[in-house]
Amino acid sequence: MMQGSRKAKGKREVAREEQPQQHSPKGQAWFCTTGLPSDVVIEVGDMTFHLHKFPLMSKSKKIHDLIMNKESSLARHAGGGEEEEEDEGAGEIREEQVVLEADEEADAHRIRLPDFPGGAEAFELAAKFCYGVKLDLTPATAAPLRCAAERLGMSDDHAEDNLVSRADRFMSHTVLRNPRDAIRALKSCEDLLPLADDLGLVSRCVDAIAAKAAASTPTxxxxxxxxxxxxxDRPRHKKNAxxxxxxxxxxxxxxxxxxxxxxxxxxxxxxxxxxxxxxxxxxxxxxxxxxxxxxxxxxxxxxxxxxxxxxxxxxxxxxxxxxxxxxxxxxxxxxxxxxxxxxxxxxxxxxxxxxxxxxxxxxxxxxxxxxxxxxxxxxxxxxAVDDLLIPSYSYLVETLYDVECVERIVRHFLEGRGGVEEVDEEGSEAETPGREASRRAMLAVGRLMDAYLGEIATDANLKTDKFCDLAWALPDGARVYDDGLYRAVDIYMIAFISFLVLFS
Incomplete structure (x- = not known):
């Protein structure tokens, strides 16, 4: 089986049907030698591929048409001069450009493929496929190869079991059945827009992810x-892998x-x-x-x-x-x-x-x-208390922390508990799990607010009425003991007295 090599230097001969072949890049050039000189040079980005036209033409309708049109044009031009004016643009088809190499490889065609989907990496894989190299498709390469195959016209209409159908089958049978693989393929599509969207690759990945999420529990x-x-950084046991x-x-x-x-x-x-x-x-x-x-x-x-x-x-x-x-x-x-x-x-x-x-x-x-x-x-x-310590970013607010924001949050919390508290007062469902959960939540908020008041009590710019508003914001049932609140008041009084003594 023929294999590719990405080494910049050195050569490796791999037998395929008793004929040595080699694939290797030299700097920004990529060569395929089969004992015959390359007769087509393809430029993709900053990479130049020295290849052979017949393997490429057998799989790619785009390259087949480009080369056949160019050779037909050259044949007509060699037969007479009346079509010379028509042949001036014969080497340019759409965004590709085909010109005849003028230097060391006089018989080589040069094809430029600007903005090729997937870049040189995708074209290299497509080229190897043309030479019969077995493709190891992955979720990250399936979408670039599918777009590259579309650009090169590598459909089953041109050659049986071509790259378009190979990539489509891999997407359907492997990638889209696993949500993580679908996400990787979707990520690779971001550099292939709008072609990947036009081919339906993006929507297929999105639908596969959403369908799997809908069919599974969060855990x-x-x-x-x-x-x-x-x-x-924490170690995990093998059973939780x-x-x-x-x-x-x-x-x-x-x-x-x-x-x-x-x-x-x-x-x-x-x-x-x-x-x-x-x-x-x-x-x-x-x-x-x-x-x-x-x-x-x-x-x-x-x-x-x-x-x-x-x-x-x-x-x-x-x-x-x-x-x-x-x-x-x-x-x-x-x-x-x-x-x-x-x-x-x-x-x-x-x-x-x-x-x-x-x-x-x-x-x-x-x-x-x-x-x-x-x-x-x-x-x-x-x-946690650290979560509530939101710095004040407005020059209009004198306090170190955004106390008004916390006051609004507490008010929203109490508004959200209104329906549960009404049921509690009726007493008919005093022992329900909902009441117990509501009571635990209220006690947790009570402890949290007492700790928060103790943290902000040392702020010299905290007004007494604002401190009292926060202390009285919660109902009596939010505290089993008032020790935390007394501690916060003591801290505030000590800080307030120290402030008065300092500036008296």
Whole structure:
């Protein structure tokens, strides 16, 4: 079997039908020798391929027509001069240009293929296919090869079992049956637009991903929780290897461009994919694209394996990306408490607070910030004090932290609990699981707010009425003991008295 070699120097002879052949690039030139001089030179980008016309013509209708038209033109020109004017442009067909080599290889045709889909790598694989080399198709190369085959006219109408049908079969039977492979193929399509879209490759990959997501549970498909950057450094037991593998599907989706990712989310929504999966995918995408969304990123300067693997979006694109993520977050998860009190809930709360902090920095629209504050309020029981310490980025606010933002979040949280509290007062369903979950959430928020008040109490610019408003914002049932609140008041009084003594 004939094989290709990508070595810049040295030659390797591989027998095929008792005839030595060799494929190797020399600098920016790629040679195929079969004991015969090359009679066609094809330029793709900065790579020059020295090949033979008959293997190429047998598989590629485009190259067949180009060479046949050129040779017919040369034959007519050699037969008489009356068609000389017509032959002046005979070497140029559409965007390809065919000219006769004038130097050392006087009998060689030169074909230039500008803007070739997939570049020199895809053309090299297509050329090897013409010579009978067995193709090892992968999810990353299937779409570029399919587009290259379309450009070269390598259909079954020209030759039996040609590259178009080979690539299509691989896409249908292998790539589209596995969501991770479909995501890799979809990623490769981003450099092949609009041809990949015209051929239906993009829509087929998007539909395959959405269909798989709709048919699977979040745990089976994506895995939980959505790990932080440092999670990859923790050892995993072998029995959990399957869960660890599926959890990377969110990361695979996050590697797509914003336009492609939004298209996948829209397809998932049309297929009825659960809101928790949509929210998880959007949060993973935001974490990968926007720096500083988790405490681990902020404490390490955005370092870590995940940060190194994913290029950050430009500052000018982050606002649009952020608002797109916020708008696509499903409304159903605002009232959902499926993961409250779990690692997933804490991770989601941390990232949502990071989104809110970034929205304030980028001055996102008021509607986006309000939507995000309501969503953050639904995850408030899972938040940590560090999440609530949102710096104040406005010169109009005197306090170090954005206390008014936290006050709005607490108000949204209480509004969302209104229906449950009314049922509790009736007493008819006093022992229901819903009441117990609501009580635990309220107690968690009470402890959180007491700790938050203790952190902001040392701010000399924090007004007494604002401190009291936050302390009295929660109902009496939010605290079993008032020790945390007393501690916050003591800290505030000490700081306030020290401030008065200092400036008296």
């Amino acid at each position: 089976a498909l994506f895995g939980w929780p959505i790990n932080d950057a440092g999670a990859a 399957g869960a660890g593998a599926t959890s990377t599907l969110f990361d695979d989706l996050a590697g797509l461009s914003l336009a492609t990712f939004t298209r996948v989310i829209a397809a998932m929504r049309e297929r009825g994919v659960g809101p928790e999966v949509l929210e998880g995918a959007l949060i993973a995408y935001a974490k990968r694209s926007i720096p500083g969304l988790s405490r681990s990123d902020r404490h390490t300067g955005g370092g870590g394996a995940a940060a190194a693997a994913a290029p950050r979006s430009a500052d000018g694109d982050q606002k649009a990306l952020l608002e797109t993520v916020i708008v696509n977050l499903p409304e159903e998860t605002i009232k959902s408490s499926a993961h409250t009190g779990t690692v997933v809930g804490a991770t989601t709360a941390r990232v949502l607070f990071g989104l809110l902090r970034t929205a304030n920095i980028l001055q996102a629209s008021e509607a986006s910030r309000d939507m995000l504050e309501r969503r953050v309020a639904s995850r408030l029981p899972d938040a």
